[in-house]
Amino acid sequence: MGAQLEALRALQDVELQIVDIRRQLAAKERAVKRQSAKLRSAEEAHTAARDDLKHTQVEMDALDVDVKARNGHIAQLRDNLSTVKTNKEYAAVMAQLNNEKADLNRLEQRAYQLLETVEEKKKVVSEQEQLVKDEAARLENLKVQFSQSQTSFSQHLEQLKSERTTAANSVEPKFRAMFERVSERYEGEVMAEVIRTHPRRDEFMCDGCQMALAMERANALMSRDEIITCDNCGRILYIERHT
């Protein structure tokens, strides 16, 4: 293998390490973002559950006021019964009293239902509250992990960047530009090995994209220090002597 190809492969070795570190950091950052979104939706659900409970409590309070008023009215009607003078008046008050009692009965049933609903909703609120705490703790944990990785990787990354500069200086400018272009496209996987697909026939393929490679291109690689890119994927090709 020629000197330029060797230099390009050395550059790729460093490049792949840098890409790997960046990928790990990006994955941790994504995990933090995903968990932040989870926490936000848990908080929203908690707020909605609390509002819902408050709404039911307000309805129950209004019902209590109504029940008290009707009880007062019933007591008053009972008083009236003792002071009526005619049967007709008595019947009229009794009719009112029975209506009011029927209404009161309905209201009390509704109040009982609401009481059960409030208990259920309180349970939901406290479950949501716990969920918010759990998601917040998870987020905190992921943030710490991300920040620790940033710290531990930063020194290594600096060292790799300086190694990259050194490696890049051994590559001719035109090939360096080619390297940068392909690297951006394939996240550092710039080089592709040419593989012989048949032990006895001169058939070759690019290991980067698995496409067949013309024999004359493989020959050019084997016989001369040429920089050849794959027609299909554009990666810079190399061939191992022992294969």
Ligand SMILES: [Zn+2]
């Ligand atoms: Zn290819």
